[in-house]
Amino acid sequence: MTQTEVIARLQPIFDDLFMEKVNLTPQLTAAEVEEWDSLIQISLLLAVEKAFNIRFRVGEVEAAKNVGEFADLIVRRVNGGA
Amino acid sequence: MSTQVVPTLAPGSDVLGRLKELALSKDPEFFPLMRAQTLATTSAEDMLLLAALRKRAAQRGLVTQQKPVRVAILGGYTPYPLNELIGHLLATGSPVSWNAEFLLGDYDNYIAEIVEESGRLYEFRPEVILLFPSHRRCHYTGQWIDSREQQEAAARNTAAQILDLCRTANARCGAEIVLANFPLPARFDPGPYRARTLASDWNFRKVVNLELGLNAPSYVHICDVEFLSARRGTLEAWDARAWFESKQAYGRGLMLDVAREAAHLIATLRETLKKVVVLDLDNTLWGGVVGDDGLDGIEIGDTSPRGEAFKAFQQYLASLAARGVLLAVCSKNDYDKAAEPFEKHPEMALRMADFASFKANWQPKSENIRQIAQDLNLGLDSLVFVDDNPAEIEIVKQFVPEVGTLLLGPDPSEFVAQLQDTRWFEPKTLTAEDLERAGQYRQEAQRQDLLSSITDIDAYLESLEMQAHIREFHPVDAPRISQLINKSNQFNLTTRRRTEAQVLAIIADPAYFHFTVRLADRFGDYGLISVVIGKMDGEVAEIDTWLMSCRVLKRQVEEEVLNQIVAMAQMRGAKRIRGVYLPTAKNGMVRDHYANLGFAPAPAESTERYEFELETQSCQPKSTKIRIVERPYDAN
Numbered sequence: 001m002t003q004t005e006v007i008a009r010l011q012p013i014f015d016d017l018f019m020e021k022v023n024l025t026p027q028l029t030a031a032e033v034e035e036w037d038s039l040i041q042i043s044l045l046l047a048v049e050k051a052f053n054i055r056f057r058v059g060e061v062e063a064a065k066n067v068g069e070f071a072d073l074i075v076r077r078v079n080g081g082a
Numbered sequence: 083m084s085t086q087v088v089p090t091l092a093p094g095s096d097v098l099g100r101l102k103e104l105a106l107s108k109d110p111e112f113f114p115l116m117r118a119q120t121l122a123t124t125s126a127e128d129m130l131l132l133a134a135l136r137k138r139a140a141q142r143g144l145v146t147q148q149k150p151v152r153v154a155i156l157g158g159y160t161p162y163p164l165n166e167l168i169g170h171l172l173a174t175g176s177p178v179s180w181n182a183e184f185l186l187g188d189y190d191n192y193i194a195e196i197v198e199e200s201g202r203l204y205e206f207r208p209e210v211i212l213l214f215p216s217h218r219r220c221h222y223t224g225q226w227i228d229s230r231e232q233q234e235a236a237a238r239n240t241a242a243q244i245l246d247l248c249r250t251a252n253a254r255c256g257a258e259i260v261l262a263n264f265p266l267p268a269r270f271d272p273g274p275y276r277a278r279t280l281a282s283d284w285n286f287r288k289v290v291n292l293e294l295g296l297n298a299p300s301y302v303h304i305c306d307v308e309f310l311s312a313r314r315g316t317l318e319a320w321d322a323r324a325w326f327e328s329k330q331a332y333g334r335g336l337m338l339d340v341a342r343e344a345a346h347l348i349a350t351l352r353e354t355l356k357k358v359v360v361l362d363l364d365n366t367l368w369g370g371v372v373g374d375d376g377l378d379g380i381e382i383g384d385t386s387p388r389g390e391a392f393k394a395f396q397q398y399l400a401s402l403a404a405r406g407v408l409l410a411v412c413s414k415n416d417y418d419k420a421a422e423p424f425e426k427h428p429e430m431a432l433r434m435a436d437f438a439s440f441k442a443n444w445q446p447k448s449e450n451i452r453q454i455a456q457d458l459n460l461g462l463d464s465l466v467f468v469d470d471n472p473a474e475i476e477i478v479k480q481f482v483p484e485v486g487t488l489l490l491g492p493d494p495s496e497f498v499a500q501l502q503d504t505r506w507f508e509p510k511t512l513t514a515e516d517l518e519r520a521g522q523y524r525q526e527a528q529r530q531d532l533l534s535s536i537t538d539i540d541a542y543l544e545s546l547e548m549q550a551h552i553r554e555f556h557p558v559d560a561p562r563i564s565q566l567i568n569k570s571n572q573f574n575l576t577t578r579r580r581t582e583a584q585v586l587a588i589i590a591d592p593a594y595f596h597f598t599v600r601l602a603d604r605f606g607d608y609g610l611i612s613v614v615i616g617k618m619d620g621e622v623a624e625i626d627t628w629l630m631s632c633r634v635l636k637r638q639v640e641e642e643v644l645n646q647i648v649a650m651a652q653m654r655g656a657k658r659i660r661g662v663y664l665p666t667a668k669n670g671m672v673r674d675h676y677a678n679l680g681f682a683p684a685p686a687e688s689t690e691r692y693e694f695e696l697e698t699q700s701c702q703p704k705s706t707k708i709r710i711v712e713r714p715y716d717a718n
């Protein structure tokens with residue numbers, strides 16, 4: 001699975017969570033989206049873990065700076081990498 | 083019960099889309115759908131989604147009418163996002179939607195926050211404090227081989243320190259405390275040896291939890307996390323990643339359970355308790371239709387599995403009655419046919435004497451339920467109705483919406499659990515009065531019989547041989563006094579609610595005078611039936627609170643209470659007594675109370691407050707048929 005494929009699968013998850021349409025790009029950050037508060041962030045992580053059947057390790061989501069890095073992290077977890 | 087299919091809220095699900103549509107178009111249909119989803123949701127993920135959606139709908143102006151409540155969350159953990167879940171559950175609650183304003187304590191700073199007198203906790207004036215003491219302070223720090231006495235003392239001490247914090251917080255601000263106890267650890271370590279020593283976290287936490295529950299004062303309400311963790315499974319109780327990342331107290335599933343329990347406790351502290359369960363008969367208390375199948379044809383009792391299940395349901399209802407819940411019947415049947423099983427069938431666990439009211443006729447059930455409420459002198463919102471017929475449930479929902487309803491499923495073996503899961507009949511504290519209540523209603527029926535045989539009311543009152551005890555408030559009575567203050571709606575002149583702590587404060591304040599009345603007659607003891615609080619204001623004694631149990635109306639108790647008020651006001655030098663009537667939706671019956679007792683109405687300044695005055699000098703004690711066995715100043 002590639003970053004682009006992951007972002008394509010993330011789009012419907014975001015569509016469900018956000019009232020306003022958010023167009024996902026690798027450069028997008030949470031700070032740029034008004035609705036993206038801490039409650040949305042928690043819901044988002046739980047929804048992603050469920051949808052991709054993965055579990056993030058302690059601290060690693062915080063380290064992702066934008067949607068692209070978050071997608072890369074998902075790719076690593078899906079592939080079982082370190 | 084047929085297992086209801088709960089629609090999942092997974093991304094792309096229709097329910098979520100529908101809720102979003104309703105939110106965007108500001109359609110109030112949003113609320114019932116949101117409430118139904120919130121009730122059905124069992125995963126924290128879905129609940130957080132719903133919480134976020136409701137918040138964003140509110141930001142767009144889609145709001146419902148709410149009552150405010152101020153809640154502080156303190157503890158050894160990050161209160162976020164637990165507060166989001168609790169806030170959401172309170173807001174979607176029914177019948178009341180609560181708008182919780184939260185104060186979130188700092189991570190693991192609860193001891194300082196409670197002990198410091200001038201801090202943001204007390205500035206916030208919380209009505210409820212949710213306290214989550216840290217599991218890191220609930221741990222045996224000595225040796226595993228220390229004596230059992232030493233280990234027990236440590237556990238008791240741990241619990242005592244936590245309860246001391248509760249006492250301090252309650253004394254400083256009067257808040258009710260919801261105290262979370264400790265979940266049980268799920269890991270095998272230290273193996274079976276865990277059972278042999280109090281030094282293991284497993285045993286130590288169990289003892290601390292026991293000590294907390296058994297020693298909690300009445301303003302401390304245990305949020306039983308040990309029970310909740312056992313119910314869900316302890317493996318889900320703890321999430322190490324969530325602890326290291328954001329100091330979360332529980333795994334997600336348990337977090338939702340705790341949020342539900344905390345919201346339930348906060349809401350039920352403030353809502354009317356259910357007092358009566360109104361029951362259908364055919365296919366509810368027995369299998370089959372007694373009118374068609376006859377006494378011998380109905381399924382009840384130990385001869386068949388179905389009969390046994392119906393009997394178990396009856397036995398559970400009998401156990402509810404034993405803890406003070408009233409039972410009533412509302413059935414579409416000929417009266418004689420409906421009564422026959424209770425009188426003649428050997429396998430019935432319930433008998434006619436167990437029911438406070440028995441309606442078997444062909445009138446609409448909604449009408450019968452209104453009549454039951456009237457007979458028992460109770461508000462409709464303290465009744466619930468249980469039936470296996472969806473059409474009857476619908477009619478009651480539509481015509482008497484105040485009444486809670488339970489639709490039984492097709493399998494009688496699930497009836498008990500279905501009724502238990504409504505959580506309608508959970509006592510906060512049990513008082514002796516609660517347990518006597520059912521007997522009191524039966525005694526009332528006997529008195530009514532006597533009344534119909536006597537035409538002279540004076541002779542009737544005389545024949546009752548009434549005796550009253552009038553006493554000033556005493557701290558040991560504070561729980562009962564507060565309970566009566568908080569549940570009396572109809573005969574209540576001002577409907578001022580007071581917590582136990584506020585009652586204790588009144589006892590300590592010399593500006594107030596106060597007393598309770600207990601009444602008994604030859605048929606039985608009514609228990610505590612009236613509470614009066616007066617406050618001196620210069621030469622005027624104002625009656626701050628006057629409430630009475632409706633069961634003792636027209637027994638001349640009003641007159642005796644007034645005699646007592648006049649005596650106490652005169653002792654304090656009052657020239658006038660001022661009665662206040664604050665109208666509510668429920669207390670119309672006392673609109674003319676003061677006028678009937680000879681008070682002069684003062685010109686009304688608003689329709690929300692009426693005042694009446696009585697000169698103390700012109701007052702002669704009224705004579706009644708009640709023998710006063712005890713009066714406050716006898717003790718002095």
